[in-house]
Amino acid sequence: MKNILAALRAELGWSQTDLADQLGVSRQTINALERGKYDPSLPLAFKIAKLFDRSIEAIFDANA
Amino acid sequence: MSQSGSSQTEARVGGSALYGIYVLSLAVSLVGNLLTRIGAESGVLPAWGQAVVGAAATIPLMVAAVMFWRLLRRDLDEMLQRIVLEGLAFAVIVYVPLTALYVNLRTAGVWMPRLDPPDILMAPALLVAIGIAIARRRYQ
Numbered sequence: 001m002k003n004i005l006a007a008l009r010a011e012l013g014w015s016q017t018d019l020a021d022q023l024g025v026s027r028q029t030i031n032a033l034e035r036g037k038y039d040p041s042l043p044l045a046f047k048i049a050k051l052f053d054r055s056i057e058a059i060f061d062a063n064a
Numbered sequence: 065m066s067q068s069g070s071s072q073t074e075a076r077v078g079g080s081a082l083y084g085i086y087v088l089s090l091a092v093s094l095v096g097n098l099l100t101r102i103g104a105e106s107g108v109l110p111a112w113g114q115a116v117v118g119a120a121a122t123i124p125l126m127v128a129a130v131m132f133w134r135l136l137r138r139d140l141d142e143m144l145q146r147i148v149l150e151g152l153a154f155a156v157i158v159y160v161p162l163t164a165l166y167v168n169l170r171t172a173g174v175w176m177p178r179l180d181p182p183d184i185l186m187a188p189a190l191l192v193a194i195g196i197a198i199a200r201r202r203y204q
Contacts, residue, residue, distance in 0.1 A: 026140075026141050029142070032204070
C-alpha cells in the first residue's frame with residue numbers, strides 16, 4: 001500500500017529509528033512500511049495517524 | 065529528537081535470540097540423545113539411566129518452547145512476528161509432505177538414506193531458518 005510516511009517523517013526531520021521508537025516497532029518495519037512492502041495492522045495505522053495528526057486515509061492510499 | 069536505544073538493534077537481538085534459543089536447546093538435546101545412544105550401545109548406563117538422560121535431554125526444548133513463545137509475543141513487533149510465523153508455517157508445509165514422501169518411498173522399497181533422531185530434529189530447524197529468510201526478503 002502506497003503511503004506518505006517517508007515524506008511526513010522527513011518534514012519532522014526524524015530518522016526511521018526515531019519514528020520506530022515513537023511507534024514502538026522496529027526500524028525494519030518502518031522501512032517496509034515506507035516502501036509499501038508491508039501493510040500495517042489497524043492498531044498500528046491508527047497509531048501512525050495519531051502521531052502525525054492526520055486521518056489514516058490521508059496517509060495511506062488503499063487504491064494504490 | 066534523540067532517544068536512547070535502537071529499535072533496529074532491539075529487533076535484531078529479539079529475532080536472533082528467538083532462533084538462538086531454539087538452536088541452543090536443540091544442540092543440548094542432541095548431546096543428550098548422543099549420550100543416551102552411547103549409554104545404550106556401550107552398556108555403561110543401565111536402562112533406567114538411559115531413560116533419565118533421554119527424558120532430561122528434552123527439558124531444554126520444553127524450556128525453549130516457553131521462552132520462544134514469550135519472546136515472540138512480547139519482544140517482536142507485528143511485522144517481525146509475521147516473518148517468524150511465516151517461517152514456521154513454511155517449515156510445517158514443507159516438512160509434512162517431505163516426511164510422507166520419505167516414508168512412502170522407503171515403504172515401497174526405494175533406497176533412502178537412514179535418518180536418525182538428530183537428522184529428524186535438525187530438519188525443522190533448517191526449514192524454519194529457510195522460511196524466515198524467504199519471509200524477510202519479501203518485506204525488504
